[in-house]
Amino acid sequence: MALPQDKKSLDMVDEKTRSRDEEKDAYDVTVSVADSVEGDEALKLVGRERTNQFSEEYNRKLRRKLDFLIPPLCAAVYFTQFLDKTSLNYASIMGFPITGQHYNLVSLAFYLGFLVWEFPTVYISQKLRVAKYLGANIIIWGIILMCHAAATSFGAFFALRFLLGMCESCVAPILILIITMFYKKDEQGTRISWFYVMNGLTQVFGGFVAYGISFYDGHAIVPYKIIYILLGGLAILVGVCVVIWLPDSPIHARAFTTEERIAILERVRDDQGGSENKHWKKDQIVEALTDARTWLIVLTTLTTSIPNGALSNFSNIIIKSFGYTSKQTLILSTPGGAVASLTTLLCGWYSDKKNERMIPIVFCLLPTIVGSAMLIGLNGSGNKGALLFAVYLIGTFGSALSSVYAYNASNTSGHTKKNTINALTLASFSVGNIIGTEIFQPKDAPAYIPGKIAIMVLLTVQLFISMFLRWINMRLNVKKAAKLQEEKVKHGWSDEDVQRERERHAFMDLTDKQNPFFVYTA
Template sequence: MVIQKSGSVDTGHDTKEPIDEKPADAEIVSVMGSENGDEALELVGKERTQQFSEEYNRRLRRKLDFIIPPLCAAVYFTQFLDKTSLNYASIMGFPITGQQYNLVSLAFYVGFLIWEFPTVYISQKLRVAKYLGCNVVVWGIILMLQASTSSFSAFFALRFLLGMCECCVAPTLILIISMFYKKDEQGVRVAYFYVMNGLTQVFGGFVAYGISFYSGKAIAPYKIVYLLLGGLAILVGIAVILWLPDSPVHARLLSKEERIAVLERVREDQSGTTNKRWKKDQIIEAVTDIRTWLIVLSTMMTSIPNGALSNFSNIIIKNLGYSSRQTLILSTPAGGIAAVMTLFCGWYSDRFMSRMVPIVFALVPTIVGAAMLIGLNDSGQKGVLLFAVYLIGTFGSALSTIYAYNASNTSGHTKKNTINGMTLVSFGLGNIIGTEIFQPKDAPNYIPGKIAILVLLTVQLFLCYLLRGINLHMNKQRKARLEEEKARHGWTDEDVQKERERHAFMDLTDKQNLFFVYTT
């Protein structure tokens, strides 16, 4: 039997000073008799009483990998495909053009921005996966409705509602990954769903290319895109409702023993799982943490180019001198390059427990590509400029790594949700700005927009190193404080491990929990 029982753990020894009930140091938080802890306490309690073999944990992780990453990937695949459906429609007879097209692009992110905090609040009160699945079904219906109209006002309203439904996706997926996987496994698992951004570009390009051969008069080609993608979203939403677990405590596809094992796997990371109660002190800590605002700013630096390129990349390629049909097929390699970069950054992120360095890897090719598009604009070298367009797609991996950063560097359920919400609000605001940096008056070359991308991502390089430096400094301070506490309480290394385990599921924030270690 792989599971081994041990007796309950004594939290103190006669010869050693126990942890203070109300310590003078705010970093050591008493966990005695807490009523505000994680729901994981229902299954595993404050102290580890069961041990699982490495082989058992490996088999359990493989089982999780067959359930969670594929469903997360399906949701993200659907979301990005649906969000960028306008990009394909724009060269397939879409009736809205010029500044009205910009406004329709913008409407999605306005809905996204306005509804982000309400959706995070609602999701914390409900079963997160069920809430996510219902949103996917609803946005599939909304997407199909876009095939029923040709008016600007209707498209604007439907895109606005689409943004409201889709804004719950990233916070929910980040939260689920952080509940089921250890820190050194999260980067790759986030990459597994975020890689869909690149793969959807390949898939969507080929689908749109195939539809472009349709010559019937019964329905416009862009409407076929909306009906097809909307139907796919509804199927994915139903699958999420049925099979994606809300948390380790409520994972119906796992036995009770496996649910306990999942929680014991992540106990050491001190990140916890979920708590239905919103805590004011955790909100205050989130908004007063300088790292939160650096993540918000970094997200915006990435999201402005994303808002521009997700709606205008096909237009840029077409303006190089290609036909609409050629553009659809020529846009697909960019997705493949983006997918490879995302997987590489996810692997590197976990292999070296680094979150900021992979972002630099993702940004540099985009900066080079943007510089090529600006400097070689009048060269007439279509092949070189097309290659530059492919290069600028690598920056998307940066946002994947930011998501992994949030999952690994934030503890306390309310603080997690607050920071994830702020990150996605920044994402929405950045994309709103991004839809306006490629102005009709700058067509066909859009030089000001390309310069903006170059500048923004260069600034983000410096933000990455600043965040990395802050986390390294905080870990150094945390280590010194822990040594002081060991000496003050007379703890052995075994006592420290016991205290670390007892703090894991008390829904403490990373700053409240002395045993939390930041990933750089």
């Protein structure tokens, strides 16, 4: 009697197994349809679970290949952008015809265009191939920059600077996205610093170029026009290189084999940052706007950008006010760029080495606060050496924005949420720079004491915001770890099960809050 009973039980088990298999097949079909919208583009190459293993040596060689292609092109873009954006600073002491409050308004026009077009450009870029879209914008702004040489009136310069800002507004969001798609979290801070360092290097390069042009004494063309023609031509060249060589994503990276593209995606799988998704998701926008950390990032970007807007357009005027000639000012501005570059590289290295994003911001703000205090305290002293040293100290604060970019890259998941937060960050960057162009008022020249006090106060406030953000992320990680432990016990998961679930979640285009396996970087 026992045998028939056992056979009946086995038949029941077989029936249940067939039922589960049918459900699984139906689920897989549903998933494959949903993946095209809900999941990342990465699912076109890799599955939800890891099926490909690559050796450490293979990944090291692959990273080296990435480093020879992506960071240099990103750096060329940022070099061009910052040089073109600050071209007005060099033109201001090389015969530029706009002065006084009109000069302030021309400075402001760039960031106004930047602000107006930031959200539309991010939306458009998500729908298109991001690198191709970036390259087209660079070519267009190179043409616009060359047109500056033909402008003669305030209205023309204002309009051209506005258009320049519109074209350049896509740069940082796209470069940050590209870095996050190709690099792991503990590599992103360094790679972002490798392109952001161009902010300082352009100050050195631009200073020497402007210094050389300043010796031109011909009458065929005004010196500042030469600057615009040269820089515009350089931008067009960089734009063409970007269109040809910069990959849009690991899926469309033509310079890499299919195996290498899969390996790139598998390298970043455990970071839970995802790759890309062409569909805008309303719930991710809502989450970005209701996340308190988003607005703290907006605030910290604002407090950095106001000083940037002031100093990027007035630093040469400040140095000249110490009693130097125009030629001396151009050459003496270059060490400040070297200081900024070194600070950016050191902060990027420390950021990845210690898995920190906010502490490097503190390191780079403190010298600027000291430098601002020196400029205020030593005003009228005639001590040129000490005043120049103070100006060079101020240059360290620029790397704070590089750390903010790295923070966004490492602490945000969900493609739409990433784009929303990057757009808000750059919008606050433009608002801060607009305000910054007005804190150095003509009536306060040549000392600009109120503006220098404002810089010192703003960066002091930013210190506290940065530490508060760090505390929030550490607290969120504790909560996530506790919740994950609860789920592990509830489902009876082993460590292998947890790893499997982590891999399955990687390319689901979930936000950092939706994904239980996402870990924040302090």
